[in-house]
């Protein structure tokens with residue numbers, strides 16, 4: 107993608123401001139190992155990180171490895187995560203994933219996107235979260251916040267998470283992909299809310315086409331198209 111000089115400068119200003127606003131932005135999930143991050147990220151689908159963090163410390167203390175998790179029956183695991191959404195299917199997917207990790211990967215989490223995406227309950231977004239946070243691989247996981255904020259800021263226009271991911275990777279330096287993912291999530295949580303973005307407080311307003319449009323008109327800001335749900339394995 108060939109960007110004009112003016113657009114390159116606008117994107118650079120957005121990156122610089124986000125870096126200043128969220129210097130320590132990282133995942134809000136609690137985890138210590140790639141396995142724990144994988145499980146926590148599977149659990150976080152359509153659930154808040156805070157809700158996941160309420161169940162994982164006790165779960166990981168009891169089951170820190172795939173082998174230990176497999177000592178639980180599906181009902182026992184479901185019971186330990188029952189306060190979060192879709193807990194039954196998540197319990198089933200986690201145990202199926204643990205079985206594959208033990209049988210095919212010696213109990214380790216694989217380090218490639220292709221292998222991760224073959225695990226039950228793991229779609230592209232979850233694979234990217236694990237790759238970038240657990241293994242330091244450059245990746246942009248597009249969740250609902252990243253999707254919305256990137257589109258509002260004019261960093262992407264695609265109508266699927268995959269397309270938005272491609273556009274962000276084309277516009278942002280590779281070494282910044284993982285941080286940019288966290289910047290956009292935190293900006294979505296703190297200021298650029300889905301229903302009522304706080305454009306009047308937003309330092310990105312001078313660079314944001316949606317905020318500028320909002321300042322001139324009343325009505326709902328753009329970027330409200332929803333990403334498709336992450337693919338679920340059967």
Ligand code: SF4
Nearest residue numbers: 298303305308314317
């Ligand atoms: S100006 Fe408004 S729409 Fe643009 S990023 Fe800030 S809060 Fe979101």
